[in-house]
Amino acid sequence: MAGELTTQGYIKHHLTNASVGEGFWTWHVDTLAWSILLGLVFILSFRSVAKKATVGVPGKFQCFVEMIVEFVGNSVKDTFHGKNPLIAPLALTIFVWVLLMNFMDIIPVDWLPTAAALIGGESWETIASGNSHIYMKVVPTTDLNMTAALALGVFVLMIFYSIKIKGFGGFMKELYAHPFNTPWLYWFNFILEVIALIAKPMSLALRLFGNLYAGELIFILIAGLMGIWQLPAHFIWAAFHLLVIPLQAFIFMMLTIVYLSLAHEDH
């Protein structure tokens, strides 16, 4: 029966993006909207502090923002030894943006999708039976497009700075003359290094996506399968997930700094 709510249908419904367009030109509207909204929350709140930042005694929100800025700044200073005015703002953007997007995971899984369906004009019965045609995935980092976009941005910067610092020849030499420095094995080195190079953004994107997707999936499973027991289970999983959320944001930021630091190192 199409009208019955099945666990499978429930989970599938939760894992489907609201999208427009066909094929490659599909746009995940929910991912885009939530990520841009959260990005705006980040830059506008930080900008409001930056505009009236005082050198004297700071307010509480300024303290909070400065704490984050200093934390990111210290992480950059410890790892990145070159001089590049892009690295610290990049790290700050990644950290706070990813953190905010990850925190969407803590919002109970049915709230925002149900609200969206109600606003979209679906009735309670349709929503309860799982037949709503309005989809809403609220955690942008559970969309591979989101994490891949971040990783791609970092990857482009890695290539750009590698070529800028070492020159095109230096960049190529790093690809083929390492780890076996003999012409006989240049082809082998090249395969090895290209894989290693591409693995960096891939691992960045997939790590964040995988962690958050799995976390979200477990929330959905708990909500879909555990009946009344979902109440303590949700709490326990949320408490654990509270560790994963900032950790993943931190790891993404840290690896970005490390990769760009490597790109700046001239051998």
Next chain:
Amino acid sequence: MNLNATLLGESIAFIVFVWFTMKYVWPPLNGAIEERQNKIADGLAASERAEKDLELAQEKATEQLKEAKAQAAEIIEQAKKRATQIVDEETQKGHDEREKIISQGYAEVDAERNRAKEDLRQQVSVLAVAGAAKILERHIDAAAHSDILDKLVAEL
């Protein structure tokens, strides 16, 4: 789950956010933090300096106090000495005065006695002449015998 145009949209959003952060968020915040750090460092250095200054001032004050005390003690000592000296001088002066008065008194008494003696002598000579005149029951010219009388007076 496939990669699609969302990737492009997110990439553009990412670039814009990073650009905005680099242009308008990071520099003022980091600048404020660094400036405050410098300010705090300066303040700490100043307070340390002030503490050292205070210590020095206290040392100086103690020294000056000690000096002042020593001076005061010296002045008191001098004053005492002077006082003793004045007392001695005055005592001496008093002694001298007394001596003088006593010796003057003696001198006066001597002079009085001498005068009295002289008077007595004069009277004795008159008495003696009168006595002699009575004894002799005759008129004797005192002037004629004055040389004898004078001799008599000198012998008294």
